[in-house]
Amino acid sequence: MRGRLLIHGRIAVGVGSRIEVAPGAVMSVGEDSYFSPNVRIIVSSGFTVGRGCAIGWDVQILDDDQHVFRSGDRRRSRSAPIVLGDHVWVGSRAMIFKGVEIADGCVVASGAVVTRSVDEPNSLIAGNPASVVRRGIAWE
Known part of the structure; x- marks a missing residue:
């Protein structure tokens, strides 16, 4: 880890999880968030996890498409920050992208394979590609 990892309070990270934060990138985790075993997170620009989030086992979160493009003399990698609000539950084997x-x-x-943002709170997101399948839900 060569970037910055900001932890705001108590969190838990399961065995076998791998978190990579690139130079210049920032990952911020809110209090009472939990990462199950074997979670893989790659942060090239930014990843924010709100308070009280639960990340299931074998989840993959990548803010970069992991491909480098050349344009003339310039190298370009396409990345964009990921933000999980407060009290978000990510089920096992889900994938969340840039x-x-x-x-x-x-x-x-x-x-679920999440490639687009969901701005409606308390929604159930499912599918490939993921979309809102139910609104007005609550979880404990």
Whole structure:
């Protein structure tokens, strides 16, 4: 880890999880958030986790498409920050990609592939590609 990891209070990270924060990138984790075993997180620009979030096992979160493009003499990698609001639950084996923002109280179903933001709080997000399948939910 060569970037910055900001932890705001108590969190838990499961065995076998891997978090990579690139130079110049920042990952911020809110209090009472939990990462299950075997979570993989790659941060090239930024990743913010709100308070009280639960990340299931084998979840992958990547804010970069992991491909470097050349344009003339310039190297370009396409990345965009990811933001999880407060009290977001990401089910096992879900994948969240660059530029996604998920509103407070949402649940990402197991196996979902999230490529677009969800700005409506308390929504259930499922599918590939993921979309809102239910509104007005709550989880404990």
